[in-house]
Amino acid sequence: MRIGVAIDAACDVPHAFLEQHGIAVMPIAVKVDQQRFKDDRDPAEIERFRAQKLGSRSHSAETEASSVEDVQSLFLDHMVKEYDCVICLTIMATRSPIHDNVIKASFAILKHYRPVREAAGIAGPFLMRVVDTRNIFAGAASAVVETVRMIEAGKSPAEVRERAAHIADCSYGYMLPRDLNYLRSRARSKGDRSVSFLSSMLGTALDIKPILRAHRGETAPVGKVRGFEHGAGVLFDYVTKRVQAGLLVPTLSLSYGGDLDDMRNLPGYNAVVRTCAEAGVQILESPMGITGMVNVGEGAMTIGFASEDHVADF
Known part of the structure; x- marks a missing residue:
């Protein structure tokens, strides 16, 4: 067939x-x-x-x-x-x-x-x-x-x-946006009030970025970090531990709303690559699609993998 x-x-x-x-x-x-x-x-x-x-x-x-x-x-x-x-x-x-x-x-x-x-x-x-x-x-x-x-x-x-x-x-998708104001404006244009004006303004002023998780049809914040590069390091470190714990599919997927070389230069990226090589996990990297960049803003990063249930710890 x-x-x-x-x-x-x-x-x-x-x-x-x-x-x-x-x-x-x-x-x-x-x-x-x-x-x-x-x-x-x-x-x-x-x-x-x-x-x-x-x-x-x-x-x-x-x-x-x-x-x-x-x-x-x-x-x-x-x-x-x-x-x-x-x-x-x-x-x-x-x-x-x-x-x-x-x-x-x-x-x-x-x-x-x-x-x-x-x-x-x-x-x-x-x-x-x-x-x-x-x-x-x-x-x-x-x-x-x-x-x-x-x-x-x-x-x-x-x-x-x-x-x-x-x-x-069993799939988990983690996202780190660059611009909270953009995320709020997009949410408002679609009638979604989940990103409030106050939180976006405070986040922008203090350079606070949320780490969002998509899982089983729901999307919600599971952590927050100060600064995009620092946040990328935190997220990559977390993903490294998940790879070490074992994945249900030996693949880690990365997408980035910009030049992929910019993503590869982020803190923690090289450690993820080494860990995946040691664990026999394939890395699939792709530019974020146009729809993704429209909805979450250019420069955002998403990471996906499948694993047993776990609690996000950031």
Whole structure:
């Protein structure tokens, strides 16, 4: 059985990994002022976004996840002819409509795929399995990586989906933003009052940064640090200990809303790289997607991994 993978563009996975494994991306449309961008993990488009130097104006950007019709077109035009089953992984359903859109689209796809496959000379049924990674950005990557591994190991669609859902439940995504005022402005533009004016102003004045955690469909602060570079060191030190304790998927994912060399020069980065090498853990580094930078600001960093339950200690 030919099993393929499709992901939401807000899953921060390296473009080279997507190409290597033939992973399809369900894009997100982004409009900032009069500029339009297609967030589909294309490095050239990400660089075009950064080159516009939109800065603080991005907080008012409009984003639109792939619609039900977009998903239907992607599958009926391409996927049903290339695969017998496709595993779709999306960012947390509590933060984006893409999960619900894929579920709705699947009904029409499963209803109309037969004539398409028959015209292409393909016999047999087509299956879709949809998985909510219950995470965002780099935090969604572990479920994607494990899905690919299971497929390459020859597992059945049911086994792949079950394992992917389990890893999603065990996935942790940590984020360190640079600009609390930007984060507050973006939250307000979306009707989210979770970042108060007072806290953002105090945070900016004192250079306090929150460490945010995404886990099982919820996003909340789990610590605070003074200064971005210091915060990066604290977060990298924490991740180093988690790697040493053992991961459920031997992969650590990093995404950064800027030049990756800037991330590699942050305090604690080299220690994480050494620890991962010693533990046999693969590091996947990718530029943060356009949607991520719009929502949390340029220069933010996210780190994702899958592990047993633990208490965040910062």
